Amino acid sequence: MPFSLEKVIRPNILALTPYRCARDDYDAGILLDANENAYGPSLANNVEGDLNRYPDPYHVRVKEQIVKLRQLQSVQQLFLGVGSDEVIDLLIRICCVPGKDKILITPPTYGMYSVCAQINDVEVVKSNLNVENGAFQLRTDDIAACVKANPEIKLIFLCSPGNPTGSCLNHDSIRQVLESDYEGVVVVDEAYVDFVVGDNGSVANWIDKYPNLVVMQTLSKSFGLAGIRLGIAMANPDLIQILNNTKAPYNIGTPSAQIAYDALSADGLAKMEEYKTRLLAQRDILLKTLENFPVPGVGKIIGTNDANFLMVQIVNDQGEPCNVRADKVYKLLAETRDVVVRFRGKEYGCTGCLRITVGTEQENQTLINKLQEVLKETA
Ligand SMILES: Cc1ncc(COP(=O)(O)O)c(C=O)c1O
Structure with a gap:
């Protein structure tokens, strides 16, 4: 019709x-x-x-x-x-x-x-x-x-x-x-x-x-x-x-x-492309770092990572996605480390997930460092 x-x-x-x-x-x-x-x-x-x-x-x-x-x-x-x-x-x-x-x-x-x-x-x-x-x-x-x-x-x-x-x-x-x-x-x-x-x-x-x-x-x-x-x-x-x-x-x-x-405008679009290229490079680096995270507690990075953020599973000792730990990590990052990500663990199919926006090189490095500290504290 x-x-x-x-x-x-x-x-x-x-x-x-x-x-x-x-x-x-x-x-x-x-x-x-x-x-x-x-x-x-x-x-x-x-x-x-x-x-x-x-x-x-x-x-x-x-x-x-x-x-x-x-x-x-x-x-x-x-x-x-x-x-x-x-x-x-x-x-x-x-x-x-x-x-x-x-x-x-x-x-x-x-x-x-x-x-x-x-x-x-x-x-x-x-x-x-x-x-x-x-x-x-x-x-x-x-x-x-x-x-x-x-x-x-x-x-x-x-x-x-x-x-x-x-x-x-x-x-x-x-x-x-x-x-x-x-x-x-x-x-x-x-x-x-x-x-x-x-x-x-x-x-x-x-x-x-x-x-x-x-x-x-x-x-x-x-x-x-x-x-x-x-x-x-x-x-x-x-x-x-x-x-x-x-x-x-x-x-x-x-x-x-x-x-x-x-x-x-042409100049504006060129700038957008430049920032985008940098951001995509940072996305790859952050993804690889999280996939091989030096401290236990990071599970799978789920989805196909096509946007400017990553969905990162926080897992418990048994390696299972864990909302309790993810929520703790989220709060500790925000309240004691000044790093704000988004807890998405209650969304359908997203148990244990933090949504982490790709930042600048320096912001990502800080996130990586602070996440290691916080994962050790919640082990
Ligand atoms: C999927 C999606 N659609 C729309 C929006 C809202 O965009 P805008 O800032 O244009 O209102 C967002 C903002 O986060 C979004 O994630």
Whole structure:
């Protein structure tokens, strides 16, 4: 059955008359339309740009850079959000009728899908990943069964590379979900995609083929710009239009857009590549060190390590993954060694795991030293 937006989008959203401002039509000249302060911002130091003016509602210049970078067709395939987190929330709000519709997630996965669903009074259906031996892959038959049993599922959130799994999903399995008879929207969250080495990377160019595919990316990770809050949704123009109709009129601030533009310029991209190369080298070193750790207590490094973090099992004397010890190690590192990692042992298939973000060479060395000390203390 062909994908139909009318079946997925909430009726009140389809009927929405979007907020319009004069800037949608005119953005140059003497601007006396938006009750801004004509004298300028009250800042002690100069910041580039007219900060007394509301920002461009759509940031086409930034989008043009993303179109080039991700080899898309047009800016109409792009939506910019206040981080991917805003995109997640908006997708749930435009698709799911509170108290009625549902989303599907594939644990272990990023926590915000459930949090946003809960905030919007939307039920979460879980189809766990196959976690055997740290595979962290979709069970497409189970997803199909869940969708069949819950026709209210309007959104499926897939994460590749996954958080906290650090593992890319097999592209054939994503394609299988897209080509099933599921009639809702499939979201592929690619927050960490730039760290993928090899050919299991982005599915962004699939949006031309699948009208129900949304690919999310962000400048928070590979671009190192978590502070500006810029998330990206790529999808077919009809769906993007609905996101634009629904967002707050000026969601992305001028300084964020300027910094994004700079980061996406040729020089910015060269810098991103340079940092990424350094980070990937550090990832390899950290991985090898942890795999042959000089002090007992480190088990397997699970998953395929495709993102900028590693999932490290902490094991007990018997060599079994151990949440009690992992939690102790986590707390001791933070409270007595000033090294903060993330305890993920309670996530499905992640018993005993610490999620360790790859830092600079010096940060990683400190982590390695302090982890040895703490493992000795918890032996
Ligand atoms: C998988 C995944 N998606 C989305 C996000 C949120 O990204 P943003 O900073 O763009 O809101 C994160 C942040 O950690 C993440 O891990």
